[in-house]
Amino acid sequence: MPASTGPADTAPVSTGQPVALEGILEEDVLVRVEHVTKHFPVRAGGLIRRTVGQVQAVDDVSLVIPRGKTLGLVGETGSGKSTLARCVAGLVPVTSGRVIFDGRDVTNLSRRAMRPVRRDVQMIFQDPYSSLNPRRRVGAIIGDPFAIHRTATGGERKRRIQELMERVGLNPEHYNRFPAEFSGGQRQRIGVARALALRPKLIICDEPVSALDVSIQAQVLNLLADLQQDYGLTYLFIAHDLEVVRHVSDSVAVMYLGRIGELGPRDDVYDTPRHPYTAALLSAAPAADPDTAAARQRIILTGDVPSPIDPPSGCRFHPRCPKARPLCSEQEPQLEPRLGDAPTHVAACHFPVEAGEDLAAAAPARSEVS
Amino acid sequence: MSITEVEFEAQGAEAAQEVAGRRIEGRSQWQLTWARLRRDKVAIGSLIVIVIMVALAIAAPAFVSLTGHPPNTAYPITGQDAAGNPVGPGTNGFWLGTDGTGRDLFIRILYGARISLFVGVLTTAIGTVAGVAVGLMAGFFGGFVDNVLARITDAVLAFPYIVLALALAVVLGPSLSVIIAVISFFAWAGIARIVRGQTLSIKEKEYIEAARSLGAGPFRIMFFDILPNLLAPVLVLATLYIPQAVVFEATLSYLGLGIQPPTASWGNLLSDAQNFYQQAWWYVVFPAAALLITTLAFNLLGDGIRDAMDPRTERVLAGRRRRKRRKPRASGPGGPTAEFPDPVRQVAPPTP
Numbered sequence: 001m002p003a004s005t006g007p008a009d010t011a012p013v014s015t016g017q018p019v020a021l022e023g024i025l026e027e028d029v030l031v032r033v034e035h036v037t038k039h040f041p042v043r044a045g046g047l048i049r050r051t052v053g054q055v056q057a058v059d060d061v062s063l064v065i066p067r068g069k070t071l072g073l074v075g076e077t078g079s080g081k082s083t084l085a086r087c088v089a090g091l092v093p094v095t096s097g098r099v100i101f102d103g104r105d106v107t108n109l110s111r112r113a114m115r116p117v118r119r120d121v122q123m124i125f126q127d128p129y130s131s132l133n134p135r136r137r138v139g140a141i142i143g144d145p146f147a148i149h150r151t152a153t154g155g156e157r158k159r160r161i162q163e164l165m166e167r168v169g170l171n172p173e174h175y176n177r178f179p180a181e182f183s184g185g186q187r188q189r190i191g192v193a194r195a196l197a198l199r200p201k202l203i204i205c206d207e208p209v210s211a212l213d214v215s216i217q218a219q220v221l222n223l224l225a226d227l228q229q230d231y232g233l234t235y236l237f238i239a240h241d242l243e244v245v246r247h248v249s250d251s252v253a254v255m256y257l258g259r260i261g262e263l264g265p266r267d268d269v270y271d272t273p274r275h276p277y278t279a280a281l282l283s284a285a286p287a288a289d290p291d292t293a294a295a296r297q298r299i300i301l302t303g304d305v306p307s308p309i310d311p312p313s314g315c316r317f318h319p320r321c322p323k324a325r326p327l328c329s330e331q332e333p334q335l336e337p338r339l340g341d342a343p344t345h346v347a348a349c350h351f352p353v354e355a356g357e358d359l360a361a362a363a364p365a366r367s368e369v370s
Numbered sequence: 371m372s373i374t375e376v377e378f379e380a381q382g383a384e385a386a387q388e389v390a391g392r393r394i395e396g397r398s399q400w401q402l403t404w405a406r407l408r409r410d411k412v413a414i415g416s417l418i419v420i421v422i423m424v425a426l427a428i429a430a431p432a433f434v435s436l437t438g439h440p441p442n443t444a445y446p447i448t449g450q451d452a453a454g455n456p457v458g459p460g461t462n463g464f465w466l467g468t469d470g471t472g473r474d475l476f477i478r479i480l481y482g483a484r485i486s487l488f489v490g491v492l493t494t495a496i497g498t499v500a501g502v503a504v505g506l507m508a509g510f511f512g513g514f515v516d517n518v519l520a521r522i523t524d525a526v527l528a529f530p531y532i533v534l535a536l537a538l539a540v541v542l543g544p545s546l547s548v549i550i551a552v553i554s555f556f557a558w559a560g561i562a563r564i565v566r567g568q569t570l571s572i573k574e575k576e577y578i579e580a581a582r583s584l585g586a587g588p589f590r591i592m593f594f595d596i597l598p599n600l601l602a603p604v605l606v607l608a609t610l611y612i613p614q615a616v617v618f619e620a621t622l623s624y625l626g627l628g629i630q631p632p633t634a635s636w637g638n639l640l641s642d643a644q645n646f647y648q649q650a651w652w653y654v655v656f657p658a659a660a661l662l663i664t665t666l667a668f669n670l671l672g673d674g675i676r677d678a679m680d681p682r683t684e685r686v687l688a689g690r691r692r693r694k695r696r697k698p699r700a701s702g703p704g705g706p707t708a709e710f711p712d713p714v715r716q717v718a719p720p721t722p
Contacts (some may be wrong), residue, residue: 089583111587118585131576135598144594148586170612178399193578 031065036097057083059258070235076224080258122195126207128187139175146196164193185216242285257316264345274347276300406678413674416667430480440476456650467652478634491614497557505565526559537625609672613665
């Protein structure tokens, strides 16, 4: 697929990639991402800046999030997960493609036009230390959504803030405290309360627990699960911890260098990964059961993640793939069901992994070459 | 009461104390700063000096009625000796002596303090507001806005400001408003540059993105999210700029381009005093001391506030380190007598 030529190219790119949709009714879809591409220009020069390249942070990504469900988005650092989330949240303008939220095209809306949408789409951030303004009191932070959208004032606002604090497991008496007086887990609860304030439909969780202690992670995850049940929330859940994603997600998307490598229902992806990258990620995750861990072959990927400024041709994973063949560097694989999978489980790989295939055996041969 | 009960109570008291202690520390940044500042003797001393100076300046008319000497009234009989020279401190009811034309030096220093402090605080306030506004806009909006504002800031900082101030004062004619305009004009650029830098770093914080994701507009973000984080450095900068503005005003007045006689200012008092320094030491020493003490106090207070606000300052070592660091600095703002010897009026005609 030819890469988008630049920021001026705003027409939807049609690549014929299928969107995993089968079995989902139109009205059940809350978020539909269609061929979204986000390129950041790389500029050089001092006084007169010129564009010398494009960071292809997100490249032609399509997916859907059904109402009330959780889509887990995994991938390593720099794979474009957070950028995709910010495109969905309308925080960064997309280079091309469309974001449809609740049946409405919200792509690159102006700030004013975006305002009503903001009430329905909220974010929980990764770092509970930098996502709360250290100079503002907790009450003011959680009350911000009410103040910005003018939905509650005075005593009413305070009452609702304290309700929220109670709902997320904070002491409402601590209304006047500063973020510095709370622990990491409590701070993340403040972030959750803020995201919950306007009763949104979608909450984008950008690695909400990766900065927390493992014992605290479970508490926050359980809180998120409770809230989903109580309020019928939809989550776009970003993480690099595969176990966390398996725990919370209904379906999973695996990203690599700005592309989706594999997408499908959680159990399908975890049990029969088709993309070698997914298989490698799964094999690298520590297993809770030592017997399983011993039995499992780790697939060790060689080399580093290539630069998203100049991504590899064909399949972006081919320089590191243990199964790569000449075709992989020549032709871009399409996201489609492989090896007779259900139509909801798609992978972008010419040579998908068979169940029980020993990928680790293929790896050493590659590492000698490189 | 059993022993365990006593122990339990003691533990409870300890816990309560701990809670109370944590409360104070967590209260607010300002309370924390004040708590640390209060322990800094130099800063508190400076604060007291400044308060006294301000009180004296405000109470100047009271001293006029007390001594019966209005600031601009000359006393040729009681205020000058037979040769027409000023009389010394304590003579004929002149607490600090008289000036060259037989006016009460103490009263004139007090009225000079009114001008100096007024100019210093007002220009700093104007410069701070303008500097914060420019720096915030440049840093927050970036791009074209930043390019334009940052280049203007650089241009202002690159000006030889004394020369420009002199030129402006000459062209526009010396007056209080010209002085305030000139000093304010040079005050904002330095603050703008620092605020811009701070804004650039704060802008990248996640809580700014959180505000944007809530739908906050640029001005709400600037005022509610960025500005509170800028107050600490800006307060320090402003405190440290006041003495500079005071000295700047004194310099202009000293060179005859600032406050015009008969209105008293520390600068023109010093300028007049040069003609008499051989006959009347008090005429030079007291205005110079007032200027020196005031600027020094503001500088030390600014340092103290900076140390108190810096969370990285270890409190145990802070006092010692601060004292060590301050010694050479204390001789720094040595007042205009040291900084600006009189090349202009080397051969001054003696006034009768």
